[in-house]
Amino acid sequence: MLNRKIFSNMERDVIGEVMNISLGSSATSLSSILGKRVEITVPHINVTTAQEFSYKQLEPAIGVEINYIEGLKGVNVMIWKRSDAKIILEALLNKKIPDEEFEMDEISISAICEVMNQMMGSAATALSEFLGKHINISTPIAFEIDDNNEFKSKYFAEDDEIVVVSFDLSIEGEVQSQFINVMEVSLAKEIVSNFLRETEKSTSIEIQTEENDNIEKEDAVNKKIDTIIKQNNDYEEIIKRERMKTNQNKKEKEETFVNVRPVEYESFDDEEEVLSEEQLSNLELIMLVPLTISVEIGKTSKQIKDILEISPGTIIELDKQAGALVDIIVNGKLIAKGEVVVVNDNFGVRVV
Structure with missing residues (x-):
């Protein structure tokens, strides 16, 4: 020792x-x-x-x-x-x-x-x-x-x-x-x-990501303010032009009716969409639909003559290396990847 x-x-x-x-x-x-x-x-x-x-x-x-x-x-x-x-x-x-x-x-x-x-x-x-x-x-x-x-x-x-x-x-x-x-x-x-080194890098990335998120949020707020100011200026310019047209029309015609109303500004508040009872009912029905989940460890292609020669003990080589992540498929669509595990004597897959 x-x-x-x-x-x-x-x-x-x-x-x-x-x-x-x-x-x-x-x-x-x-x-x-x-x-x-x-x-x-x-x-x-x-x-x-x-x-x-x-x-x-x-x-x-x-x-x-x-x-x-x-x-x-x-x-x-x-x-x-x-x-x-x-x-x-x-x-x-x-x-x-x-x-x-x-x-x-x-x-x-x-x-x-x-x-x-x-x-x-x-x-x-x-x-x-x-x-x-x-x-x-x-x-x-x-x-x-x-x-x-x-x-x-x-x-x-x-x-x-x-x-x-x-x-x-x-x-x-x-x-x-x-x-x-x-x-x-x-x-x-x-x-x-x-x-x-990887731990320090991950920590640095998390800090940098948080700083970038804050910068992006601040930029988004500033852009929204700029947009509001620009739209207000545009509305004021429109009103100014309309008034000039109205005055011009008054000169040409003694009596001209002008429908003047306050400008309605576009709302910038996001309104949360509320589902109706019928939509909620339909959503509950959809949630009860069973979907088939399959796990694909690999695949390969063989000629028909090779397939006909398959018998107990035949080893078929797949296109994935041992230990590689497997594909998790729902109704024929790839939704995630994972690694094979054993759970209470049964095979399972851990999503990664």
């Missing part, structure tokens, strides 16, 4: 909140893949050295390397129990694998990489929205950790300071376990600085 304090309490809270939101999206993605309820709890953060870092509670373990290639710079390494990876594979394949037959061969590694790709894709999307910048990651690389020292030396020097974020993992009816997320201090500090 390090003696000096690298992160303030506020910075630790930021790291915890960022990881909580990003890995929360990963839980939703994993739940969609497995068809089971998945929960990832609020993280526990520990700052230590690579030499002191230990993950014995997860051994035998597998590692998953995630490289940030846009938006952030650094490497994120996730460490999972080998037994948890086996359970996830069993859920994907819908069959039990005896312990003696399970091995991290090419097929197993490929399947784990695909699961991690979708999970971390969702995490990157959530992180992008949270930090206000585009975040992109490389395809995750999964591997079995055979040698502890070799694993550590691959990513860190012995005296390197690292951030270890631990999560409790729950998969409905299958897993009550834990996994670890490890990153360099520099990557954690970059995440914190990006978050604080």
